[in-house]
Amino acid sequence: MNLLVLLAIILLIVAGHQLLKVIELSRGLKKTKEWQISDADNNLMGKAMLWFMVVFFAFFFWQVNRWMDRSLPPAASEHGVKVDLLWDANIYLITFVFLVTNFFLFWFAYKYRGNSKAKAEFIAHNNKLELLWTVVPAIALAFVIIFGLKYWNEIMAPSNEENKIIVELYAKQFDWTARYPGKDNVLGETDYRQINGSNPVGMDTSDVKGKDDILVRNEFHIPVGTEIELRMRSRDVIHSAYLPHFRAQMNCVPGMITYFKFKPTKTTAEMRKDPYVIKMMAGINAQRAKENKEPVEFDYLLLCNKICGASHYNMQMNVIVESLADFKLWRAQKAASKTVASN
Amino acid sequence: MEGSKSSVQNSGIKLKIYKILNRKQMSTPTTTTLEQEHLAHHEHVHDHDDHEESFVSKYVFSMDHKVISRQFLITAVVMAVVAMVMSVIFRLQLAWPGEKFGFINAMLGDKWGKDGILDPNMYLALVTIHGTIMVFFVLTGGLSGTFSNLLIPYQIGARDMASGFLNMLSYWFFFVSSVIMLSSLFIEDGPASGGWTIYPPLSALPEAMPGSKLGMTLWLVSMAIFIISSLLGSLNYIITVINMRTKGMKMTRMPLTIWAFLITAILGVLSFPVLFSAALLLIFDRSFNTSSICLTFILEAVRLTMWVEVLFCSNTCSGS
Ligand code: HEM
Numbered sequence A: 001m002n003l004l005v006l007l008a009i010i011l012l013i014v015a016g017h018q019l020l021k022v023i024e025l026s027r028g029l030k031k032t033k034e035w036q037i038s039d040a041d042n043n044l045m046g047k048a049m050l051w052f053m054v055v056f057f058a059f060f061f062w063q064v065n066r067w068m069d070r071s072l073p074p075a076a077s078e079h080g081v082k083v084d085l086l087w088d089a090n091i092y093l094i095t096f097v098f099l100v101t102n103f104f105l106f107w108f109a110y111k112y113r114g115n116s117k118a119k120a121e122f123i124a125h126n127n128k129l130e131l132l133w134t135v136v137p138a139i140a141l142a143f144v145i146i147f148g149l150k151y152w153n154e155i156m157a158p159s160n161e162e163n164k165i166i167v168e169l170y171a172k173q174f175d176w177t178a179r180y181p182g183k184d185n186v187l188g189e190t191d192y193r194q195i196n197g198s199n200p201v202g203m204d205t206s207d208v209k210g211k212d213d214i215l216v217r218n219e220f221h222i223p224v225g226t227e228i229e230l231r232m233r234s235r236d237v238i239h240s241a242y243l244p245h246f247r248a249q250m251n252c253v254p255g256m257i258t259y260f261k262f263k264p265t266k267t268t269a270e271m272r273k274d275p276y277v278i279k280m281m282a283g284i285n286a287q288r289a290k291e292n293k294e295p296v297e298f299d300y301l302l303l304c305n306k307i308c309g310a311s312h313y314n315m316q317m318n319v320i321v322e323s324l325a326d327f328k329l330w331r332a333q334k335a336a337s338k339t340v341a342s343n
Numbered sequence B: 001m002e003g004s005k006s007s008v009q010n011s012g013i014k015l016k017i018y019k020i021l022n023r024k025q026m027s028t029p030t031t032t033t034l035e036q037e038h039l040a041h042h043e044h045v046h047d048h049d050d051h052e053e054s055f056v057s058k059y060v061f062s063m064d065h066k067v068i069s070r071q072f073l074i075t076a077v078v079m080a081v082v083a084m085v086m087s088v089i090f091r092l093q094l095a096w097p098g099e100k101f102g103f104i105n106a107m108l109g110d111k112w113g114k115d116g117i118l119d120p121n122m123y124l125a126l127v128t129i130h131g132t133i134m135v136f137f138v139l140t141g142g143l144s145g146t147f148s149n150l151l152i153p154y155q156i157g158a159r160d161m162a163s164g165f166l167n168m169l170s171y172w173f174f175f176v177s178s179v180i181m182l183s184s185l186f187i188e189d190g191p192a193s194g195g196w197t198i199y200p201p202l203s204a205l206p207e208a209m210p211g212s213k214l215g216m217t218l219w220l221v222s223m224a225i226f227i228i229s230s231l232l233g234s235l236n237y238i239i240t241v242i243n244m245r246t247k248g249m250k251m252t253r254m255p256l257t258i259w260a261f262l263i264t265a266i267l268g269v270l271s272f273p274v275l276f277s278a279a280l281l282l283i284f285d286r287s288f289n290t291s292s293i294c295l296t297f298i299l300e301a302v303r304l305t306m307w308v309e310v311l312f313c314s315n316t317c318s319g320s
């Protein structure tokens, strides 16, 4: 099979070579030089350029339409709305520029196609044009940068909310551990030298504030409508905590603590009823059915978004967003099971 | 005696370079008669060489900007094709996870493409080398090397680059670094695989992943040589644009393309030395046990375990 493919490729190359030779020979018969291109050829090429543009643009719009439902659902966090706004503004801007510049590219190739009767015109300079193509992109770029910076500063401003929920995300090759402060609402100190099998996140055992901390794996819960402050640590290499549905991402760098704050606006249950999400999941489950796999339900995810080794692709954790009351219940359960386990 | 001998040799080499640099000047009317006489005199002394260029000096170790530009183009196109085949392989895996592709097995063999399914480590390696090749060997080296070399002398009215010799070196350093980068595809542990950004500590610790072993060392060596090439090229472009413009070609009259090449070269000269020192520090950390980039706490942990081994294992596993 592979041999056949290879053979086909070689034959194609040989055929192409022969074709070129035939063209060269026929040119010899016609007594024209390689660089003497007839107006008929120029016309053909010019029109082909236009046709290429039409097909290219049609393909572009078809692609956009075809894959539109594979993009992320609307933001499920407060600041995420701003990120989406910025994203949309940029995409519309880029698409507009893409269409305009490519139109001119092909249109000029057609309009100024070779013509044996036309005479070249000499233009040394055009102030108006130069001003236009300098000032317009400058304004557009300034817009992009100013709004980007403004939103970035707003999103990264230190949290000053009183009842924020603190969650520590501890990354290592290749899983996540979430740590909640206990009743004292303060995370215990850590010390990398105390990392061992029964103390995987390196809690400082001499710090009493850490005694009531709650560790969870595979899935962690957060309440809706409350500010969540994530603190990120890493044991080994750089990881990146990526919560795509909340438009949140921050690197986890060994040796330091990084922060990200956000406020979820939709619970997992609400999200599962969102029309966009229903459509998206229907598409995914249709594909899974074809592969004889069980259907899945929508879940918020925490993913690792920085290459960190062989199983990087599988370094993830489910996130459940629920009402504050449900969250407190869940946290109390976890705290209780912890005391049971340690007794 | 010794000293005078070497200085004779030295002046011979200088003369040769001088002549090669000025060869084209001789046939142009702008050289003064005095210069022509001067050159003709030297020409007479060394009558036997440089009249007919050999194949090697014309196409291989050439100092002509047009030939060097083509060398850059051809090398970069070959690299681009390699990188594109890689992207086809990993995108096949991504689009149909778990699907068996005879093509993948044929390209990567049973070690990396068992049953036609791409190995996760090799997936990362392919993405990494794809990104590296596309960013450095195609965009930086290929585009700048090809078009700056071809167009700068043409568009500013210079006969060639400021230094044809450095230009030649720039290409051959590029070539050597390409060969080293490609050679890393054929070693046992596979090529570098930490992503094209090569973030430490993933890239600094050989035990972090298979791609941080020999493959990473080769990547770093290749990149150090690439940066030398890029710097030689950029300095040449900058000096040529500043010094060798023809009469009347003021900076304000330069074509936009030349402005673009100039700015690109300046940015390259500003940023690549930083990258060079980073690559060098990583090489030192990995191969010569320094600890400049490796986070000290990790090294401490490693050293601690080593100490424990030395203290407690030396008597039990002595001799090994
Ligand atoms: C100017 C040309 C190109 C440049 C500069 C470029 C650069 C890159 C870079 C930097 C990455 C990320 C690598 C990493 O994370 O380590 C990447 C990924 C990728 N490239 Fe390219 N590339 C180019 C052309 C192509 C072409 C022609 C194809 C397809 C035929 C392609 C397909 C991909 C794909 C599919 C990925 C994503 C892989 C993944 O994340 O799993 N690229 N490219």
Ligand SMILES: [Cu+2]
Residues within 6 Å of the ligand: A171, A172, A173, A174, A238, A239, A240, A304, A305, A306, A307, A308, A312, A315
């Ligand atoms: Cu990770």
